[in-house]
Amino acid sequence: MTTKPSPSDYLESARELQPRLVDLRRRIHADPELGLETPRTREKILDALVDLDLDVSLHERTSGIVATLRGARPGRRILLRGDMDALPMPEQTELPFSSTTPGRMHACGHDAHVAMLVGAARLLAARRDGLAGEVHFMFQPGEESWGGADVMLEEGLPDFDGAFALHVAPQIPTGMIGTKPGPIMASFDDFDVEVQGRGGHASMPHDCIDPVPIACEIVTALQSFVTREIPVTDPGVLTVTRLEAGTANNVIADAVSIRGTMRALSDATRERLVEGLTRVCQGIAGAHRATAHVSIQRGYPVVVNDAGFEGFARGVVTDLLGERALLPLPGPIMGAEDFAYVLRRAPGAMLLLGVRPPGTKDPAPCHSSQMMLDEGAMPLGAALHAAVATRFLAA
Ligand SMILES: [Zn+2]
Ligand SMILES: [Zn+2]
Structure with missing residues (x-):
């Protein structure tokens, strides 16, 4: 067990986790749930976390989960968020693990968000001895216009000093991370x-x-x-x-x-x-x-990336994936995201993870019935979550 986890360690370990991340993502993809009640998705997450030493609290007003990893020493606290819900729309990808429920599809990549956050929990739990502080893993249903983040905040989350989330972006090539300070979503x-x-x-x-x-x-x-x-x-x-x-x-x-x-x-x-x-x-x-x-x-407030935190996250991306992985976004995206509520409680940032399927020139965007993502990007997402948390706690 290392005492000082480094970004490159995370990348290597995350790549080893890839088959597990892919398996979890595909099982969630095939069994999409909508809104604030996503009990089967919750069960899959709890199963995937069962062997990790985390304090798990189950929310009652939603199927949300907050799992806390306590480092070896006290210190700062960071919240990492993954959303859990799918969309009420048909799937037309013809993937072997396509939705088994007609009229429901994970077309916004939340299945991958969950799997990457579980991966980050595993990476960080293995390096607990080197961590000072706490990492809260927030698994949140009801992002797609249900305001699940707000409901979970109202029900109660542990205190946190910073917050981080990733959203997949099929338009951005795998290996690249889109980001900007200030407003990033409307x-x-x-x-x-x-x-x-x-x-x-x-x-x-x-x-x-x-x-x-x-x-x-x-x-x-x-x-x-x-x-x-x-x-x-x-x-x-x-x-x-x-x-x-x-x-x-x-x-x-x-x-x-x-x-x-x-x-x-x-x-x-x-x-x-x-x-x-x-x-x-x-x-x-x-x-x-x-x-x-x-x-x-x-609806939701503006998603505002704190300039200081976003600059810090850029630094982590550069260390983890190299300077060329950074894709400064020319402007905000006019879509909305309820991570906005979390960012009103503490400085933080949401970054976009490139997941463009290899060989596609004109990838279907999120919310398309043909949306697909490159599962090869998932270890990068898990490692980035873990590296952001580690660096934040060490600061
Ligand atoms: Zn969406
Ligand atoms: Zn989304």
Whole structure:
């Protein structure tokens, strides 16, 4: 047993673990579960951790697990996170370990996230004597819009001084790690607007309050609002994705439903979007004697990589995989991730792990029914988790 674990040790040991990581990942892949309750995935994780000396606590409001490794001496505490849930969508990869449940697929790589985190637990447990402090392994269900991270934080997690997560990225070649300081993924909030007019005969609009032209005006005005009021230096996106009204060619509808989503890269822009959406919808509806009822379903906050922690993680990547493995991202990704909640509790970072399947030029992205990943990248992910934790505890 080494007393001072080094990054290259981790890489070598992680490569030896690869068959176990692949086996666990494939079993989870074949048996995808959705939402906050992922009991069979939880069982597979617990089985894989059973021979390690960890303090395991099972959450009650979700199938989440927190497993803690205590080093030989007291010190700092880091949280490493892997999410557990799949997506409600069909799988069309034709892999031999494809989903056995129709309409469910691990298309976001959370199966690999779990396997890599289990691998990191094994690597770190074998080097416990050289560690000062604690590593909390957070296995979290319900990432795909269920806010599982927030639910687990509410139920209670042990204190931590730093937090780290990896997300697989099929667009990035294996061996490369995408990263940037500051916002790396967007916030999201969904909205539902009901424009209420007064229906009637299509030939006599003057006797009605026709909500259709009002809704059209609102959709256009919302785009003007974004370009004129949201600073280009702190961008936001507001997209109307659904418009529903009417039942017949000769009937003016009573109401129109306008639905969509908003993304932002800062809390300030997020709040501006919410305020502006409400003001524009109600103002335009009011100008035409209609009303607009605006309801907003709050999603996740912005994922913000702490500049200091992200710089530290870059250093670990360089030591582990070499300078050329670093892929500085030109900008944030406008998708959302509930690791954002964890990063509000302590400085940390989420990095993107390249998993592009060998030989593919145009890989299917996450959330595609054809999404695949290079399992050869999984040992790198496990080693990176372990090396980040070790270096953090040693600092
Ligand atoms: Zn996803
Ligand atoms: Zn994901």
